[in-house]
Amino acid sequence: MQKSIIISHDNVFYYDNVKTDLPEIFKKVSRDINKRWKVDYYNIPVCFDIETSSFYQDCEKRSCMYIWMFSIDDNIIIGRTWEEFLYLCNELVKTFSLHWKFRRMIIYIQNLSYEFQWFCKLFKWHKVFALDNRIPLSALTESGIEFRCSYRLSGYNLAKMGENLVKYKVSKMVGDLDYNKIRHSGTPLTDKEMGYCLNDVRVLSAYIREKIENDGNITKIPLTKTGYVRIYCREHIFADHKSKQFKHYRELMQKLTIEPEEYTLLREGFQGGFTHANAYHSGKTLHNMESADFCSKYPSVMIAKMYPMGKGERIHITDKKTFYDTMEKYCCVFRIRLTNVQPLILYENYLSYSKCRNVEKPVLNNGRIVSAASLETTITNVDFEILKRCYTWDSIEIGTFYRYKKAYLPTDFIKCILEFYRIKTELKDVEGKEIEYMHGKENLNSCYGMTVTSILRDSFTYDSEVDTWISEDQNGSDVIEKYNNSINRFLFFPWGVFVTAYSRYDIFINGILKVGDDYVYSDTDSIKFLHPEKHQDFIQDFNKSIGEDLLKAMRFHGLDPKLIAPKTITGKSKPLGVYEIDGRYKRFKTLGAKRYLYEDLEGNIKMTVAGLPKKSGKEYISKYKDPFKIFTKDMNVPITESGKQTATYIDYAIEGDILDYLGNEGHYKEESCIHLEPTSYSLSIAGDYVNYLLSINDDFEF
Numbered sequence: 001m002q003k004s005i006i007i008s009h010d011n012v013f014y015y016d017n018v019k020t021d022l023p024e025i026f027k028k029v030s031r032d033i034n035k036r037w038k039v040d041y042y043n044i045p046v047c048f049d050i051e052t053s054s055f056y057q058d059c060e061k062r063s064c065m066y067i068w069m070f071s072i073d074d075n076i077i078i079g080r081t082w083e084e085f086l087y088l089c090n091e092l093v094k095t096f097s098l099h100w101k102f103r104r105m106i107i108y109i110q111n112l113s114y115e116f117q118w119f120c121k122l123f124k125w126h127k128v129f130a131l132d133n134r135i136p137l138s139a140l141t142e143s144g145i146e147f148r149c150s151y152r153l154s155g156y157n158l159a160k161m162g163e164n165l166v167k168y169k170v171s172k173m174v175g176d177l178d179y180n181k182i183r184h185s186g187t188p189l190t191d192k193e194m195g196y197c198l199n200d201v202r203v204l205s206a207y208i209r210e211k212i213e214n215d216g217n218i219t220k221i222p223l224t225k226t227g228y229v230r231i232y233c234r235e236h237i238f239a240d241h242k243s244k245q246f247k248h249y250r251e252l253m254q255k256l257t258i259e260p261e262e263y264t265l266l267r268e269g270f271q272g273g274f275t276h277a278n279a280y281h282s283g284k285t286l287h288n289m290e291s292a293d294f295c296s297k298y299p300s301v302m303i304a305k306m307y308p309m310g311k312g313e314r315i316h317i318t319d320k321k322t323f324y325d326t327m328e329k330y331c332c333v334f335r336i337r338l339t340n341v342q343p344l345i346l347y348e349n350y351l352s353y354s355k356c357r358n359v360e361k362p363v364l365n366n367g368r369i370v371s372a373a374s375l376e377t378t379i380t381n382v383d384f385e386i387l388k389r390c391y392t393w394d395s396i397e398i399g400t401f402y403r404y405k406k407a408y409l410p411t412d413f414i415k416c417i418l419e420f421y422r423i424k425t426e427l428k429d430v431e432g433k434e435i436e437y438m439h440g441k442e443n444l445n446s447c448y449g450m451t452v453t454s455i456l457r458d459s460f461t462y463d464s465e466v467d468t469w470i471s472e473d474q475n476g477s478d479v480i481e482k483y484n485n486s487i488n489r490f491l492f493f494p495w496g497v498f499v500t501a502y503s504r505y506d507i508f509i510n511g512i513l514k515v516g517d518d519y520v521y522s523d524t525d526s527i528k529f530l531h532p533e534k535h536q537d538f539i540q541d542f543n544k545s546i547g548e549d550l551l552k553a554m555r556f557h558g559l560d561p562k563l564i565a566p567k568t569i570t571g572k573s574k575p576l577g578v579y580e581i582d583g584r585y586k587r588f589k590t591l592g593a594k595r596y597l598y599e600d601l602e603g604n605i606k607m608t609v610a611g612l613p614k615k616s617g618k619e620y621i622s623k624y625k626d627p628f629k630i631f632t633k634d635m636n637v638p639i640t641e642s643g644k645q646t647a648t649y650i651d652y653a654i655e656g657d658i659l660d661y662l663g664n665e666g667h668y669k670e671e672s673c674i675h676l677e678p679t680s681y682s683l684s685i686a687g688d689y690v691n692y693l694l695s696i697n698d699d700f701e702f
Contacts, residue, residue, distance in 0.1 A: 029073045036219035040103040045208035047071040061675035064668035066183040071201040080185040098144030100126040112149035121671040130460040168206035184666035229446040237412045256492040257484040268378035273524025277590040290532035293582035297525035298448035300577025301502040304549040308404030308494040317398040331406045332381040335399030339374045382501040411557045420444035425566040452496030514538035543578040597631045616643030635683040642681040
């Protein structure tokens, strides 16, 4: 066991001395407490991190934890075994009188999903709240220690977290630990390696301390970054319970309720942004291209467009006139069946195969339907307007159909969106306002996200009695009834369904169809196209149109029109929702959705490939004289350069002896763990997409 290392930090304690030093360490810890829901919480930053080694033994995957770092109120304790950590936790419980019912201590872990797999069988759990199987958001022990995930709170890795610190500056050290070297609890660490380990908890501790100070106290820190938006909006919308605005909003929410069958329909009809490539340009190296980007697309349509603002009404469509009249007057969501579906345009296809049902004889273009003998899907009236411009069909059958009275989103909610946009715009790069800027940017991006949070989703928890994850079926009717009757609710799920629908309409109708055959690639709020000199009119026309729509909405809300175009620190007006030129390219090549490479006018090469870290991808592709010849369907990034890892969950106990990279033998014992190993990345393209590309053009560079 390593016993002595020189560390240039006064508050670092090694476990060898912890048993005698713990009382002195804990004397330094603040006893500041805040109460929430009759439970006391210690108002101090407490963080935990581990380092592990993965290896093979007897042809089986094995792993071991070789060091842990625990920070409490800026005092760092280092240990090498789980027994040492459990001793520390027991001392915390005794010294600070912890219990899940009345007094808790929150310990933040940067990636709780990872660490939890290592210590899940070491504690008795009172409650584990998980987003999905093996993705805990918080985990409360029966003894009152509550582990929370700081990544879900910040959305940043430790390196970016360190960059965004404002008051307590700590930067993450990068590249000081060679993870290919096998270490165990007896492996000595160099000063540099130990510094890396210490630095991780220092960054996290500084981040949590800033959160405590900025938010007021630790009980006000939400579980996720989206929680900040909910808190802000709820406080501003419901600030004055005696006001007419509050009464009106509360009455509105009482009307905006959902039935179980209706919710199923809405989930079917919900789609994300449109991301795809023009198959006729796929695989080719193109020149003279431009990229146009919508400025804060989702927030702009949330303000400019009208949304479901009444109780959903199920109706039966009996004739064509009723269908089109209803579509014009209401927000609609409905099931539809089409026969003999054929494309009206060749360069793009709108229908997503994954969102359709009972599809017969489809021709597919990288997940999009080119044609089909018949299909069923669920869409909004906005989607139907796009379909009419992209396809023909022989017959149409309308199934379950819900309509909603439409109006602008509530004024108080719009004020929140505008405030976040103002902060993002006005405070960017303003010295001393870094925290406010980061909050505004994150909150603006979350305004849409919280509108589509699933009402009914699978519930996962960890059962410590049987040491396994279990999925709990929820009673849909009960959950939706609880949603409908919630006194804190200020959102309506159908709003989010239409936010993305309006955005798809703009990117398709006011982008893709405008540039026609010169269209190359789109991704939610941006479009890339050839011959930009030919296509400036559509940008100007759209910007004029969205400006008029936004002004009309602002007049309805009685708000100052200047709020939709705040100024930057340099005095430049930043209109919301307009097309902006995002870049010009000397060369561009795409191999499908989320796969493209380009060279800008300055000669910089950049690559985006889903599943491949951008840094690793750039380093790999930049080695070649002509990256565009390497960027093909056969591109393979080797293990040593991909930056990717494969994780294997080991849910049973393992034990043995292992030699570290220095030749020292050590014993390891884990109740459960994760084995990580580097893996290569292959840019493979689905066979049906290759066949489709070859069917329309046999002259491809890949």
